[in-house]
Amino acid sequence: EDKVVQSPLSLVVHEGDTVTLNCSYEVTNFRSLLWYKQEKKAPTFLFMLTSSGIEKKSGRLSSILDKKELFSILNITATQTGDSAVYLCAVVNAGGTSYGKLTFGQGTILTVHP
Amino acid sequence: DAGVIQSPRHEVTEMGQEVTLRCKPISGHNSLFWYRQTMMRGLELLIYFNNNVPIDDSGMPEDRFSAKMPNASFSTLKIQPSEPRDSAVYFCASSFSTLYSGTQYFGPGTRLLVL
Numbered sequence: 001e002d003k004v005v006q007s008p009l010s011l012v013v014h015e016g017d018t019v020t021l022n023c024s025y026e027v028t029n030f031r032s033l034l035w036y037k038q039e040k041k042a043p044t045f046l047f048m049l050t051s052s053g054i055e056k057k058s059g060r061l062s063s064i065l066d067k068k069e070l071f072s073i074l075n076i077t078a079t080q081t082g083d084s085a086v087y088l089c090a091v092v093n094a095g096g097t098s099y100g101k102l103t104f105g106q107g108t109i110l111t112v113h114p
Numbered sequence: 115d116a117g118v119i120q121s122p123r124h125e126v127t128e129m130g131q132e133v134t135l136r137c138k139p140i141s142g143h144n145s146l147f148w149y150r151q152t153m154m155r156g157l158e159l160l161i162y163f164n165n166n167v168p169i170d171d172s173g174m175p176e177d178r179f180s181a182k183m184p185n186a187s188f189s190t191l192k193i194q195p196s197e198p199r200d201s202a203v204y205f206c207a208s209s210f211s212t213l214y215s216g217t218q219y220f221g222p223g224t225r226l227l228v229l
Contacts, residue, residue, distance in 0.1 A: 042220035
């Protein structure tokens with residue numbers, strides 16, 4: 001069974017701090033890894049990673065994948081209170097079809113204090 | 115574009131009743147996904163459609179759950195009969211591509227409470 005483990009489960013920081021969120025996975029046939037941000041309601045897509053060592057960047061957020069060690073990190077620099085959310089990691093198992101299965105981690109709750 | 119539209123936003127029902135959740139994907143998107151989120155189990159993919167065809171429903175918990183997509187602009191998720199353990203937030207998402215190659219846009223969710 002595919003497994004995604006995120007750490008830490010929760011994190012409290014002050015504005016301006018830099019945070020690193022971790023996601024490790026076990027999947028039989030890796031296709032891609034996805035990061036989402038969920039505030040009060042629905043998740044919003046952040047990144048999709050398929051290749052090892054290539055950093056994806058969007059403003060103060062960046063993410064990188066290590067397919068050898070089976071993990072990904074999400075970095076947020078100069079955090080702001082608006083970054084407070086649950087960050088979800090998910091992996092796609094290509095499986096036996098061309099579409100794959102998706103498994104989510106339990107999420108990291110990030111709280112940024114002013 | 116209005117984004118993914120789900121209805122109802124909240125549903126309270128009694129055990130044994132039929133529940134139907136509705137979703138209108140973003141126009142032009144060809145993939146649609148149904149998710150369930152609970153505190154205990156987190157976010158789970160239930161089923162997804164590509165070009166209106168169900169691709170993988172292995173995430174559907176049991177036979178009480180069924181999903182349809184009669185056309186490109188509408189999908190339903192039905193629970194019959196409902197049970198208290200079905201209480202959760204149900205999200206619909208759509209994308210322009212397949213599961214692992216396109217950005218998924220989530221709807222606001224339907225919060226279901228089964229008494």
